[in-house]
Amino acid sequence: MAVERSEPTYRLALPEPTTSFEQDAEYCVLDLGQGWTEYRFHDYAALYEIPGLYEKLFYDILQCQSPPVVCDALVEQLRAEGVDPAGVRALDVGAGNGIVAQEMRSRGIGKVVGIDIIPEARAAAERDRPGVYDDYHVVDLTALDDERREAVAGGGVDVLTCVAALGFGDIPPAAFRAAFDMVAVDGFVAITLRDDFLTDGDTSGFAGLISSMLDSGELEELGATVYRHRLATSRDPLLYRAVVARKRRPRG
Template identity: 50%
Template sequence: MASHDFPAGKLPETSLEIRLPQRSDQVDQDAEHCSVLVNGVWQDIRFHDYARIYRIPGLYEQLFHDVLDCQSPDVIGKVLKEELQTGGYEPESLRVLDLGAGNGLVGEQLRRVGPAHLVGVDIIPEAREAALRDRPDVYDAYHVADLTNLPADLLGELTRARFNTLCCVAALGYADIPPAAFSAAFNLISDRGWIAFNIKDRFLSDEDTSGFATFIRRLRDEGVLELLSSSRYRHRRNVNGEPLYYVALVGRKHRDIPAEFLD
């Protein structure tokens, strides 16, 4: 697909034409799709085909934030800031790892908090390319990597970064970040570090099939993660205009996640 030609750091001012499908019954989030007019041709794009979405400047923002009213980067940024204030923590000492960073919307929020160091990681190269194209000043570094299979040099670099904060927004569950990758990122954060993330409410319920409900309960119950705040909120709307609820969680790490938690 041809991508539009826009200068780095500047998103298009004209909006894209986006058509949502006719009202569809019970489509789960990972099957949602839309049509977008790109260079005069209508393209059908699945919402979870992030590579295609990131290649079109402004599409992610327009689709998820303008049309579907996604609140998550704002909500996570706000609850993290509140907990930092309550904990008496100086923003200038924050060293943040943004896991599943995408095209940098969460990084943009975090940059406003004033961290000392902010690093993005995503598994697809198109995310990094979009972040550097649209928000070149947000991250100090941005890596394309699978945290469950890190090359030794990158593991060394991430370890030397001495992160004390993990953020992971709209990226857990479905075919996105599994517990093993979250765990690897968590273990890069120092003890007493801040952990801020969100997850679909269903993935914390008894009906969960993602593995996160049991995993997060265990983190809390076995003293790995001290949960400070947990709030259910509307993450965004679905293609039918109905609300999708997520839970925003902020806590402090007490120790590394042991390997057996992933069995």
């Protein structure tokens, strides 16, 4: 399960920190030996194909800390609620190449199933962290037939994680809702969201969805913390909120 990190076979550069970009327009340039090419940070399929690039860019250079922050918060709440992490089956949505699953496993979570919308993510997880997922489904959560839903959720979902993947053209509210509906009553939800997605001025749709779930009693917040998700290419901090909550009843 350990990740082998060899020396990169590419050159990587970021824009000058004096320029700021919207988060979904951030990019880097890469030279794989044939000249510089621009890669948007959201070109996940292209980034995952280059071993070690995702970790180099987001973790080494831009100092991402979301996976350990949210997994610490999740395990703290599981223990506070008297739940043994070893008996838990987690569904990790927007799983990418498995960093969140690795963090959960290292904290004793028993089973982890991954979901991503692109096959390159599953291929990268199998390459970079073989065995970290018990199962990994490449699916669009908003277009699941009964057979796929049963394949994903049939074993029960005690914990839903979604880290650095909500909004910004990634996972839309409807896909999050579909994943949430698979969680067992009294199951846990551990997510990260850009802090301003939970304010009144939010246009992502998440503030409305989460506050309606809280207001209706479907969801009970156990804990939340604002933290630095990572640096932007401007080197300014990007503030996110990690929320751990408990599903208290099925959708009405």
